[in-house]
Amino acid sequence: MGHHTSEDFTAQWAAHDLGDVVVSAKQVLNRVHELGRQITEDYADNPPLLVGVLKGAINFMADLMRAIELPVEVDFMAVSSYGAATKTSGVVRIVKDLDVDLLDRDVLIVEDVVDSGLTLNYLRQYLGARNPKSLEVCALLLKEGEQRVEQSLKYVGFTIPADFVVGYGLDVNERYRNLDAIYTFTGEV
Ligand code: IMP
Ligand code: MG
Numbered sequence: 001m002g003h004h005t006s007e008d009f010t011a012q013w014a015a016h017d018l019g020d021v022v023v024s025a026k027q028v029l030n031r032v033h034e035l036g037r038q039i040t041e042d043y044a045d046n047p048p049l050l051v052g053v054l055k056g057a058i059n060f061m062a063d064l065m066r067a068i069e070l071p072v073e074v075d076f077m078a079v080s081s082y083g084a085a086t087k088t089s090g091v092v093r094i095v096k097d098l099d100v101d102l103l104d105r106d107v108l109i110v111e112d113v114v115d116s117g118l119t120l121n122y123l124r125q126y127l128g129a130r131n132p133k134s135l136e137v138c139a140l141l142l143k144e145g146e147q148r149v150e151q152s153l154k155y156v157g158f159t160i161p162a163d164f165v166v167g168y169g170l171d172v173n174e175r176y177r178n179l180d181a182i183y184t185f186t187g188e189v
Contacts, residue, residue, distance in 0.1 A: 011179050011181075014175075014176055014179060014183075016187065017176075017185060017186060017187025017188075018166070018176075018183040018184070018185065018186065018187075019163075019183060019184035019185065019186040020183065020184050021181050021182070021183055022160055022161075022163075022165050022182045022183060022184055023141075023157075023158055023160070023168075023181065023182040024181050025168075025180035025181045027158075028063075028140075028157075028168055028180070028181065028182065029063065031157045031158065032060065032063045032064050032067055032140075032157065033067045035064060035067065035138060035155050035157060036064055036066075036067020036068045036069075037067070038155065039064075039068050039070075039108070039138070039155065040067075040068050040069045040070055043068075043070060043106060043108075044070065046106045046133075047070040047071045047072050047073075047106075048070075048072055048073075048105075048106045048107065048108040049072070049073045049074075049075060049100065049102070049105045049106065049107050049108070050064070050065055050068075050072050050073070050074045050075070050108050050110050051075055051076070051077060051098065051107055051108065051109050051110060051127070052074065052075070052076045052077070052110045053076070053077055053078075053079060053109065053110065053111050053112070053119075053123065054076050054077065054078040054079075054095075054096065055078070055169070055171070055177065056111075056112030056113065056169045056170050056171065056177075057110050057111055057112045057140075057169060058169050058177070059168045059169035059177070060110060060112055060140045060157075060168065060169055061074065061076075061110050064110060064138070073100070075098050075099055075100050076096065076098075077094065077096055077097060077098055077123070078094075078095035078096035079092050079093065079094055079095060079119060079122075079123065080092070080093050080095050081093070081118070081119055092118070092119055092122040092123070094126070098127075101130075102127060102130040102131065102132040103130065103131050103132070104131070104132070104133045105132050105133060106132070106133050106134045107127060107132040107133075107134065107135045107136070108136050108137070108138055108154075109123060109124070109127070109135070109136070109137045109138065110138050111137060111138070111139045111140070112139070112140055112141065112168075112169050112170055113139065113140065113141040113142070113143065113165070113170060114137075114139045114141070114142050114143065114147065114151060114153065115143045115146050115147075115162075116146060116147060116148045117146075117147040117148060117151045118148060120137060120139075120151060121151070124137075136154040136155075137151070137152075137153045137154055137155070138153075138154065138155035138156075139153050139155070139156050139157065140156075140157040140158065140168075140169075141156075141157060141158055141159075141160050141165070141170075141182070142156045142158070142159045142160070143159075143160060143161070143162050144159055144160065144161055144162055145162060146162050160182075163184045163185075164184065164185050165182050165183060165184055165185060166179065166182070166183055166185045167179035167180070167181050167182045167183050168180060168181065168182050170182065172185050172187070172189060173189065
């Protein structure tokens with residue numbers, strides 16, 4: 001929180017449009033490792049299929065899957081929600097579907113951020129219809145007080161204020177995904 005620390009001040013090229021550090025690179029990794037340990041325990045007898053939601057979850061997925069000490073499988077979906085750049089419309093289009101069958105699988109959706117919850121709500125219904133044995137969610141970020149759809153999230157990395165954030169996979173107009181920390185975005189959209 002607060003001002004950029006020296007370790008987060010690496011992103012010179014982005015600094016102009018970034019506000020405060022919301023979650024530092026070190027905090028992200030520490031928490032991802034905690035989540036990995038928890039998932040390792042909870043799914044010890046039934047290694048899950050991790051379903052990442054492109055593109056925002058790529059950084060999170062890459063770190064989380066390596067923090068789970070089980071023979072997990074990994075697949076991705078790509079969805080796009082119509083609407084303005086920083087607000088979801090709730091209308092979700094499947095851009096890339098899964099390659100694997102979900103029947104009797106323990107499925108864990110890996111999502112970058114839950115804002116209104118509309119995207120996740122849609123995905124849950126869509127994937128739930130394929131009869132997985134279980135279907136849970138691991139979200140790195142949960143926006144405080146923003147949910148328009150009630151969500152039960154099995155794993156949450158951080159609850160953050162409702163501001164728009166970028167970094168660690170999260171973008172604005174496809175930029176800033178390659179930052180290691182998560183920042184508020186203060187630039188023009
Ligand atoms: P929701 O449907 O409102 O929950 O929005 C979820 C999707 O919107 C996420 O998967 C992100 O792709 C995007 N999103 C929501 N909030 C942010 C943000 O603060 N930064 C970047 N993307 C966001
Ligand atoms: Mg996303």
